[in-house]
Amino acid sequence: MKFTENSLMKRAEHPEIEVPVLSKAVLEQERKMLLDLGNDITSVRDKNDLLALFSKRIKSLFYFTHTIVTLIDYKDETYTPFLLDDENSPIRAHTLYQQLIKARFSLNEPFIQAVLHTADPISFILEDIMDKPLSPLFLRVNHEEGVQEILMTRLMKEGKPMGFIHIYTDRPGSFTKEFRSVIKGIAPQLSGAVSNILKNEEILNKEKEKSFLLDFSSDIAKVRTKVELAAAVHSSLSKLTDLKAYAIRRINEDGATLSPYIFDPGPIPPDKKEQDRLVNTNFPINDGLQNRVLESNIPLLFNVDREIQRGITSSYLQFWKRMEYKTLAGIRLRNAETNLGILWLAIEEINIQLLQGICSQISIAMANIIANEQVSKKQEEQAFLLDFSHDITQVRTRTELQDAIIRVIDKTMHTKLAMIRVIDEDGFHLSPFMFDRTLFKNAEATFDKMSVNRITIEEPYTSRVLASKEGLVFNVAEEIRDGNAYARLWETTGLKNMYSLPLRAGDKNIGTIWLLANRLSKLMMKGICSQISIAIANIQANEKLLAYKKQLEIENDYLKEQIHTIYNFSEIIGHGVAMQEVYRLVSVVAGTNSTVLVLGETGTGKELIARAIHNTSSRKDKLMVKVNCAALPASLIESELFGHERGAFTGAIDRRIGKFELADHSTLFLDEIGELPLEAQAKLLRVIQEREVERLGGKxxxxxxxxxxxxxNRNLEDAVKAGRFREDLFYRLNVFPIQLPSLRERPEDIEPLANFFVARYSRITGRKIKNISPKVLQQLGSYTWPGNVREMEHLIERSVLLTPGDTLQEVYIPRGTTAEKQNPAQLANRSLEEVERSYIIETLQRCAGKISGAGGAAEILQIPGNTLHSKMKKLGIGKADYFLTK
Structure with a gap:
């Protein structure tokens, strides 16, 4: 539908109103008035003066109630009130008045389109047009307050409508041809005056902006801290018209999120819990709004409802809606080429240049504050690292180091130690060194199970950390998606990242450190790890020194013990056929690493043979370690052989190194192996097979x-058959058996042994015995020596002590018969005559065939010589029998 003056304007006839007849003089006066009005209008600079002048001049000639001027905004195709005649307006008390003076009316409706397409002033009867579709609300509001007619004309600028003059009357017919002619004539002057007013306002606004920015710049120049910046921003932004709230967000170190930096929720207090949540929330940059702001060179204005409809799900957008903010302006804060953050303003309109100036000042202040904070933080970190370094230098034990590490990590990083692993001496495995178990209080069982795992340097995560220069960061959520078994444990702590760094002493990797946290300082991590590496290296070196010292002490004590317990032979005495065979076997096996089993009766010198094998082997530079399996209680055998850790059992107050560790790269002599309990035999077998030990209580x-x-001295084959000795262990030990002859099987060695012991104990006791009488030698040769060489040594020692002169005249051989010492099993299947014949022959052999007299067989058998001759004849004993083995 098209509005026209002919179709819509009706002149009402009012007989009570007389239209004056204008004379020539009046017309001349009117022209003069227009000229004066034009001159006045051109000099107008303030919009309030324009309406006052207009009303005063025009109302002196024509009747109307009030007038307003509206301006066109082509950007959104609207027109809005600009000049208001509040003094004369009949609608100023109407409830919708405040809404109307702030409203934007569409240019795309028939009423205003009719005005736009008419060059001359055009009038309308309100009753006829106010209810037409799309007609503006101000027509009805004026009609409700008694206004009947409106006269409108365009205000032009550079050939294009810039606005409208609205003239209202409550008397239809007031807008005469003469009135219209005057309005048409004055419209160009009004257009110029409005343009001038707009220019003046623009100039004034720019001046205000400059003054504002100068004041703001002055305030910002004094800013040194975040608190001072917040105060300066609040003081300045509160001067902006229609500002409801604002917030500054800063880009975090991760470059992917922004966190609240300065926050002013406005006059309407939000829910406290929600406000706290927003203040402590990191918002992703790529959320559809913030990324657009950071990519834009100019401020952006967002309609809250429209963005929600577009599908933006950011929590702060919903918060703005609940706060009833309709539009938000976002401006990036940028220093040089670096984005620092975003300034969000809850504001209806934006002044781009002003906001850019404000943000420029804020950006400079933020950059300075951030730089100062980084410098201060770095100085604090460096000072702290110096203190930590001082503390570390005093650390000597793992416990002291763990206390220092846990204290520093908790104090400066607000987290806890997940794990430190150190590389073992083999250079391949890593063992747990220390950790803070309380970090995994929600998954203690899982942590206990996983923490004892002994991993290698080839384990995927460990190898990556050891190969890195400054460590790695593992995101817990991403690691869970990738199937990292450890990440499930990390997740129980609620922390987002696992930080892992290599521990190095010089260029050598010594282990890894693992810390769970949301974010950690790289400088602090690097500095602390450097100090921890040095401390661990020192502790390891100290532990090795202590271990070496302990081992030397043990070896020293052990050597002293052996000096008092071993045979004090400078060499093995024996030149007979039986001993020559032993020497041959020793020379064959000594240069190898084969296991040797030395067999023989008690006192035959098995330990001497073991030492001879060791001393002629490649291991002779290290001490041979001895264990007497018969001398140890069954409960202590394992501890003695394999060692134990502190607390492994009651009374284990310290770590003990076992004999196998002590004999590493040396020889271990297990004496009386036949006395070893079956349980210990099984563990010994495993050590022999695997070539590795595990301390009691150790992992x-x-x-x-x-x-x-x-x-x-036992028959191990019989023990195996009887189930007292493991068959598999017997075969492991019986690789190279050496059978030592008893002393009675080597009578030719009795005299050299006697001379050796006499000389030895004469020197020790201070005696001066130089000879042994033939009688003594005869007695020594005729004795059976059930205790072998050891028995002979002790007998000679006693005899030397009891001899006053320089010749050993008598030995104190114990009385008793050899038959009494025979094994009953050996006699069970023999007749009495066989036993007697065999015993007489053996006695004659020991006496070198001498039958009677001192040292003869009759004396040993304690029977007369004639009786012995008779028995020999009766039993058929001839010289061939007892001289056979001479």
């Missing part, structure tokens, strides 16, 4: 290189 296996020599 780490220790590789050992030990040459094994075992000795026993």
């Amino acid at each position: 780490q296996t220790i590789k050992v290189d030990v040459r094994l020599i075992a000795a026993t």
